[in-house]
Amino acid sequence: MKDLTLKEKRKSVREYKKKKLSEEDRNFINELIQEKPLIAYDASLEFVFVEEGIEASEKLSGYAGYFGKMIEAPHYFAMLSKEEEKCVKITGYVGEWLILNALKNGIGTCWIEVKDSEQVKEILDLDTAKEIVALIAIGYPKKEYNLKNIYGRTKKGSLSTLTDLGYPNINNSFSKDVEGARKAINEIVFLNEWGNVPDIKELEERGLHEALFYMRFAPSYGNLQPWYFIVRSGEIDLVIEENKEISNDMQLLNAGIAMFYFEEGLHNSGIKGKWDLTGLESGSAIPEGYTLAGRYYL
Ligand SMILES: Cc1cc2nc3c(=O)[nH]c(=O)nc-3n(C[C@H](O)[C@H](O)[C@H](O)COP(=O)(O)O)c2cc1C
Incomplete structure (x- = not known):
């Protein structure tokens, strides 16, 4: 997959529509996870999908997010792995792979810091010896950043011209900002x-x-x-x-x-x-x- 210009467009989404992911997008994400990079197996990495994100976000407040400030999203992925340095690095690697691929379907995401893994496991009712290293918010972006615009037009000759990379009409209007x-x-x-x-x-x-x-x-x-x-x-x-x-x-x-x-x-x-x-x-x-x-x- 040629993802260079998607990287330029990627942005953390902190405001989500309340709407849940469509069946098509759920299937897309599920299929993605089946194809996760092989390195994920070295960390016994698990992605646990949190279906009722809005409800969970209230309970998670104080235990996850910068300064305990949770980002409200219709869903989350809890990223579970072993508490070893190598495994946490792999979680970052594979989590970001998921984020960049989700963007291709206009799905917004944001990494969320987990401050207290034990509390978060209890709140999410996860009985596991692994650590929740981070959460990833997932859903459709509100007004803040409309990912659909990545399929707009781009300037010819810019580094982000993706004609030859499989994304012919990507808009680079966000690039200066980022x-x-x-x-x-x-x-x-x-x-x-x-x-x-x-x-x-x-x-x-x-x-x-x-x-x-x-x-x-x-x-x-x-x-x-x-x-x-x-x-x-x-x-x-x-x-x-x-x-x-x-x-x-x-x-x-x-x-x-x-x-x-x-x-x-x-x-x-x-x-x-x-x-x-x-x-x-x-x-x-x-x-x-x-x-x-x-x-x-x-
Ligand atoms: C490991 C990690 C944890 C993060 N945790 C949070 C968080 O708890 N709350 C938040 O609003 N953003 C969080 N972020 C998002 C960063 O603030 C964001 O990636 C950075 O400001 C750059 O902005 P951009 O992602 O829009 O390019 C996190 C990012 C990373 C990589």
């Missing part, structure tokens, strides 16, 4: 070692520029965009800026989401490879306060 809140490529990528900012030409020669361009649109907790890439010959390190203000799980989700986005971008640029998430040793010095979260082998 892009304005994002870091520039040269703020997130280093060549060979930390601090060595490459020329965009060098990234172009390596075919990495598009993947990095679209990477910037990945969602992150509080829009912190904590990701950095160190490009070396044959491998790329993902480094995440640590943040004492937010939970470890949210930081690991940020890392997993970044991995999905970047890998997708590379695949769409015709670059094969795979992430290694464990047993990593930094190939170059990383400053204090930053963690090596994954290494992509090209």
